[in-house]
Amino acid sequence: MEDQPKFPDLTDAERKVLEDLMPDEVSEIITAGLKRRHFLKLITYTGTSLLATHLLGIEQLMARTTTGAPLPPPPTGIENGVNVTVNVNGRAQKLLVDSRMTLLDALRERLALTGSKKGCDHGQCGACTVLVEGRRVLSCLTLAATCQDKAVTTIEGLAKEDTLHPMQTAFIKHDGFQCGYCTPGQICSAVALMSEAKNGEASYVTPNVRQTGKPVKLSDEEIRERMSGNICRCGAYPNIVDAIREVHGDKAVAQVWQFADGTI
Ligand code: FES
Numbered sequence: 589m590e591d592q593p594k595f596p597d598l599t600d601a602e603r604k605v606l607e608d609l610m611p612d613e614v615s616e617i618i619t620a621g622l623k624r625r626h627f628l629k630l631i632t633y634t635g636t637s638l639l640a641t642h643l644l645g646i647e648q649l650m651a652r653t654t655t656g657a658p659l660p661p662p663p664t665g666i667e668n669g670v671n672v673t674v675n676v677n678g679r680a681q682k683l684l685v686d687s688r689m690t691l692l693d694a695l696r697e698r699l700a701l702t703g704s705k706k707g708c709d710h711g712q713c714g715a716c717t718v719l720v721e722g723r724r725v726l727s728c729l730t731l732a733a734t735c736q737d738k739a740v741t742t743i744e745g746l747a748k749e750d751t752l753h754p755m756q757t758a759f760i761k762h763d764g765f766q767c768g769y770c771t772p773g774q775i776c777s778a779v780a781l782m783s784e785a786k787n788g789e790a791s792y793v794t795p796n797v798r799q800t801g802k803p804v805k806l807s808d809e810e811i812r813e814r815m816s817g818n819i820c821r822c823g824a825y826p827n828i829v830d831a832i833r834e835v836h837g838d839k840a841v842a843q844v845w846q847f848a849d850g851t852i
């Protein structure tokens with residue numbers, strides 16, 4: 589009996605990327621037995637930033653803005669209601685919120701900005717990290733009512749139109765995510781980390797904590813320490829460090845793909 593074409597390790601999304609990339613050759617390539625590691629190498633060679641947009645997890649990283657989309661209706665019977673105006677991603681948003689509502693819930697449930705994730709809801713994972721007045725905060729531990737007149741930036745507000753923030757671009761280039769769940773928090777945290785280092789704020793591993801005011805050079809150790817509040821269950825840490833180092837150093841950091849069998 590003739591062997592049927594096999595699609596060994598590729599997911600549907602990956603097959604779709606391959607079809608878009610090589611519509612004429614795809615069946616020949618797949619019939620010949622394309623392994624997933626070959627596919628990954630292929631997309632590395634052909635420019636990941638475009639192709640990676642097809643892959644799973646990318647939506648988390650981009651977290652497209654919902655500007656203009658209808659907002660969910662406000663809940664009825666709000667207890668302890670507080671009127672608050674928050675500037676979210678450059679737009680003033682007037683909300684009546686329960687005084688106990690967290691910023692994370694207000695963003696997700698009232699403003700439909702679901703890029704920020706609820707991982708633990710206890711301040712332990714960093715998935716909900718957003719910027720308030722340019723500083724990173726855990727939105728699950730921040731009350732929405734305390735954000736009156738404050739500027740809040742979420743993952744949806746980092747890109748300018750179709751141009752990604754350099755940190756988003758670097759995360760794509762270095763494959764700094766797998767499932768993408770922690771990624772919005774990682775990226776917001778990394779963006780704030782840049783200004784903290786630029787302002788000379790010391791961390792636990794800064795050699796000279798008295799040398800304030802001068803920009804801190806971010807070693808891998810500094811990056812790891814400063815990002816230690818953002819947990820990644822997929823373990824994308826090495827690639828996250830590479831992405832941050834690239835943006836910090838303003839020069840290209842080589843992509844390194846190491847496979848289980850030791851090949852690069
Ligand atoms: S959801 Fe906020 S730290 Fe985990």
Ligand code: FES
Nearest residue numbers: 766768820821822
């Ligand atoms: S990419 Fe999956 S949790 Fe970080």
